[in-house]
Amino acid sequence: NAGVTQTPKFRILKIGQSMTLQCTQDMNHNYMYWYRQDPGMGLKLIYYSVGAGITDKGEVPNGYNVSRSTTEDFPLRLELAAPSQTSVYFCASSYSRDPSYEQYFGPGTRLTVT
Amino acid sequence: AQKITQTQPGMFVQEKEAVTLDCTYDTSDQSYGLFWYKQPSSGEMIFLIYQGSYDEQNATEGRYSLNFQKARKSANLVISASQLGDSAMYFCAMREGYGQNFVFGPGTRLSVLP
Numbered sequence: 001n002a003g004v005t006q007t008p009k010f011r012i013l014k015i016g017q018s019m020t021l022q023c024t025q026d027m028n029h030n031y032m033y034w035y036r037q038d039p040g041m042g043l044k045l046i047y048y049s050v051g052a053g054i055t056d057k058g059e060v061p062n063g064y065n066v067s068r069s070t071t072e073d074f075p076l077r078l079e080l081a082a083p084s085q086t087s088v089y090f091c092a093s094s095y096s097r098d099p100s101y102e103q104y105f106g107p108g109t110r111l112t113v114t
Numbered sequence: 115a116q117k118i119t120q121t122q123p124g125m126f127v128q129e130k131e132a133v134t135l136d137c138t139y140d141t142s143d144q145s146y147g148l149f150w151y152k153q154p155s156s157g158e159m160i161f162l163i164y165q166g167s168y169d170e171q172n173a174t175e176g177r178y179s180l181n182f183q184k185a186r187k188s189a190n191l192v193i194s195a196s197q198l199g200d201s202a203m204y205f206c207a208m209r210e211g212y213g214q215n216f217v218f219g220p221g222t223r224l225s226v227l228p
Contacts, residue, residue, distance in 0.1 A: 033215060042118075042205055042218035043159075058215055090159060099147035099209040100166050103216055105159035 002026050004106035006091050012112045013081040021076040021109050023091030031094040032074040033058075033103065034066065036087040043090060049074055050097070081113045117141065118206050118219035125224050127196045134181070135191040135222045137206030146210045148189040150180065153203040153221070165189055196226045
């Protein structure tokens with residue numbers, strides 16, 4: 001099992017460019033999440049999904065879009081990148097909505113917008 | 115209002131000594147889960163320990179234990195016999211009821227001194 005994988009590991013974008021951060025999990029988890037972590041801070045939820053075809057906004061969704069066409073994949077789209085989106089992005093998945101189930105995290109994507 | 119508070123931005127501990135990292139939380143749910151994650155300098159998020167709101171015993175996982183005081187809404191992480199490899203950021207997180215997301219605290223940076 002690879003767990004949760006993310007690509008790319010690093011990316012530099014110019015202001016106004018767009019990109020898609022890829023996230024795949026092979027654990028057959030229904031619940032998937034995107035977080036951002038700004039320097040020296042905790043994680044903030046951008047979007048989440050409770051299953052294929054179902055997504056919803058988290059705490060900081062502005063400037064991002066997601067889709068969930070399969071159980072395995074949950075890509076995050078950045079449109080019109082801004083310097084404020086410079087951050088580390090983590091994808092995570094969870095087996096259940098039961099509070100006892102942890103989230104499994106991917107290794108992160110470090111994004112710089114200049 | 116902050117749901118997860120970690121009041122220690124940074125902590126130092128001597129190798130082989132025990133250290134307590136503080137976490138207080140705020141929720142009106144009766145059912146919730148509390149988690150601790152470790153983030154070393156390499157950036158990945160590593161799950162350490164879980165405590166359920168209905169668990170009567172404090173959780174333990176090897177050198178990690180969770181000092182759960184429900185009435186005080188605190189869930190402190192205790193690391194015994196600190197090792198140099200314990201130097202990292204530590205995040206407390208909560209999942210409320212059957213909520214969709216985790217809420218993370220701002221983290222505590224632990225430095226273990228030789």
